[in-house]
Amino acid sequence: MVEKDCVPFILDFLPQEGPDDTRIHRFYDHLREGRLTTTRCSSCGEILWQPRVVCPHCNADTMEWIDLPKEGTIYAHTAMVLGAPLGFENDLPFVIAIVRLDMGDHGHMLLFTRVDDAKYEDLAIGDKLWFKTYDCGDGRVFFRFTATAPD
């Protein structure tokens, strides 16, 4: 359960990860199980990112959860060096990337993410990254990618 009286952490003064807060709470449940998931429209079959409760293509409101690939490649990357928002000043510098996920018949998907275990200088376009679940330390979880291959 998310602690709502925790120290405010970047734009999340009102965390909304639990079943009382959001209808896509299973996304966060899946992260805790080590799965990166999203919704696919049961009616038209479109894969939706981010997860939705109503399909913006066909208006259906029946969704199924699907697993996304656990590895991808760097499409672009940078680092936040100066000017972090509240709650992130102590993290500086941190690496940010757009990861390209191969979706097979569905082409590819771009995902905005933090990257752990590497410095900006050590990474290049095309490098492999792996999904990980990040524990925010305040009851919440989120996804990140890591430059270290899993065992």
Add this chain to the structure above:
Amino acid sequence: MAMAAVVAAGLTRWGVRKATWKELVQEAGKALFDSVENLDRKDVDALFVGAADPERFVFQAHTAPMVAEQLGLSPRTIMRTEMACASGQMAIKAAAAHVAAGVSEVALVMGVEKMNAAPMAESQTSMACVLDREWDGVQGGSAPPFFAMVAQRHMHEYGTTREQMAMVSQKNHHFSTTNPYAHFQKEFSIERILGSLVVAPPLTLLDCSGITDGAAAVLVTSPERARDFTDQAAYIKGFGQGVQGNNVTNLGDITKWPPLTMAAEEAYRTARIGPEDLDFAELHDCFTISEIIEYEAIGLCPRGEGGKYIEEGQSDMGGKVPCNTRGGLLGTGHPLGATGVGQAVEVLWQFQSKVPEERNVTGAEVALCHNLSGAANAHHITIYGRDA
């Protein structure tokens, strides 16, 4: 025939101002009213306020009625427009639409933002509210990393160089030395720009627009009424907008900005012109790479040749289309809600030859103003003409 006309303007000094947002509004309002002889404030029947995020920058909502209060207006139409960094241009569009529909005869547009009231981390957080809190904001993102990745890909795909990006900063900072209202008014060498503090690689501090306080006001009326107020108005000929998601990943290829091309095509279509007709342009140079991609996306040069365009001086005085003659966001600063209105002020004063001669595009007939909002996912264009 134009749908509306910008007939008068007022600016405050932009910068880190020792003044509240309401005082900035009073200053810009005074400058506007002082500049028009035949304007009675009772004639102003509509007020449109462009402000991006006063709720968080200065903890103030319901700003439009307060602007009316500061300026002694009793409008019958009143509202605030919010579109982050494009909020000011949206206020102009709302005013022009009300005038064109006959709802308003004389509308005042006020763009304002007070960004330096809070400490830096607070201001950065206010700006990060533009991102999707749930997916992007929560990860500590803000504008610089997004545009840094855009820059990296543009360099990767087209061979655009850091020096070419620095040339945008050098040009716009040079223009700002001709603008007494600008935040910076200082020249910077290419070496100095490249060597300034890294914000998000490859972007340095002088690739980024400033955090600025300021206000800008314009008066909008019908083409028929325009001559009551001025011999030379800036006539609004067309608009265009394009939007595609709220994150750069929605753009597919982040070096191409399809919603900007859509906005430009719509603006050219409604104004019945093409990019070859532009005499000067105000482009949203929130970061140096933005201006380079904007040259390409609005059709000033082929895809991937934006770096070459700045290097050849095509966006400088004497080039094909001088861009950001008032100094752009880089040199003038970027008080979010005021920026779009400040661009319209430059267009009016260019047409009226009220700007210093060294930046006056003499004989200019057609101008384009562009703002983007969010992570380059939403684009907004207004086309102005010298003639109705």
